[in-house]
Amino acid sequence: MGVREYPSRWGWRKTNEVAARVRRTANPMRTLRLWLTCELQRPPQRRHKRSRLGDGTAVKLRAERPDHVWALDFQFDEIAARRRLKLLSVIAEHTCEAFAIKMDHSIDADGVVATVEAIAAARGAPSHLRTDNSPDLVVGAPRDWCRLSGTQTAYIEPGTPRENGHIESLNRRLRDECLNIEDSANLTETRVVIENRVLRLT
Known part of the structure; x- marks a missing residue:
């Protein structure tokens, strides 16, 4: 299984912020390149409306x-x-x-x-x-x-x-x-x- 099978819920900026918090330092451009190379973008998801119950x-x-x-x-x-x-x-x-x-x-x-x-x-x-x-x-x-x-x-x-x-x-x-x-x-x-x-x- 490759990395691309586990897309991130975050954008590359949030990913870089977390990486900086863990490693104390992080290069934003390197994070962006890795994020794009590994195809961590989450594809858009269709949202289905649910019928509402009760009086709301x-x-x-x-x-x-x-x-x-x-x-x-x-x-x-x-x-x-x-x-x-x-x-x-x-x-x-x-x-x-x-x-x-x-x-x-x-x-x-x-x-x-x-x-x-x-x-x-x-x-x-x-x-x-x-x-x-x-x-x-x-x-x-x-x-x-x-x-x-x-x-x-x-x-x-x-x-x-x-x-x-x-x-x-x-x-x-x-x-x-x-x-x-x-x-x-x-x-x-x-x-x-x-x-x-x-x-x-x-």
């Missing part, structure tokens, strides 16, 4: 001011020991500021509430909380916290991550620029790496 409440909601809408989402990874790693991201949609990226081997509903509550203690509770339909986000402790804090929920339709686009963008960049590059030996090392990178993603 989450889609119509737009953040109009800071702390108007916060978004939450999970993603998963593995450390070198093949243990699963679960990450919870919390972002303010209006400012695109990442409040927290909590990571552990397991994060349940109580862990979600503890993370959101710590942020709200410093900033105040948001008007709306946008999440998907993960069991750790829609039932039990998170729903009770929203009710007690006066925060309204905006659940996206199942299978439509584009309705939670701000945090999906953050998670995609976190995976491309950190999780897919770094091979951490343990949870503590992963936390240090992500804390050092998260400021570059927001």
Whole structure:
């Protein structure tokens, strides 16, 4: 199998930026030549429209001011020991500021509430909380916290991550620029790496 069978998701400028970060130095023109020679350009992909379900409440909601809408989402990874790693991201949609990226081997509903509550203690509770339909986000402790804090929920339709686009963008960049590059030996090392990178993603 050749390199061209694995086209890059990045352009040559982003590729050079990552190369410079890893090697401390990189020649942009050499990166461009290699990128073109190896045919790393990703061919354009056709996007198919999906029919929308429900009343589209989450889609119509737009953040109009800071702390108007916060978004939450999970993603998963593995450390070198093949243990699963679960990450919870919390972002303010209006400012695109990442409040927290909590990571552990397991994060349940109580862990979600503890993370959101710590942020709200410093900033105040948001008007709306946008999440998907993960069991750790829609039932039990998170729903009770929203009710007690006066925060309204905006659940996206199942299978439509584009309705939670701000945090999906953050998670995609976190995976491309950190999780897919770094091979951490343990949870503590992963936390240090992500804390050092998260400021570059927001």
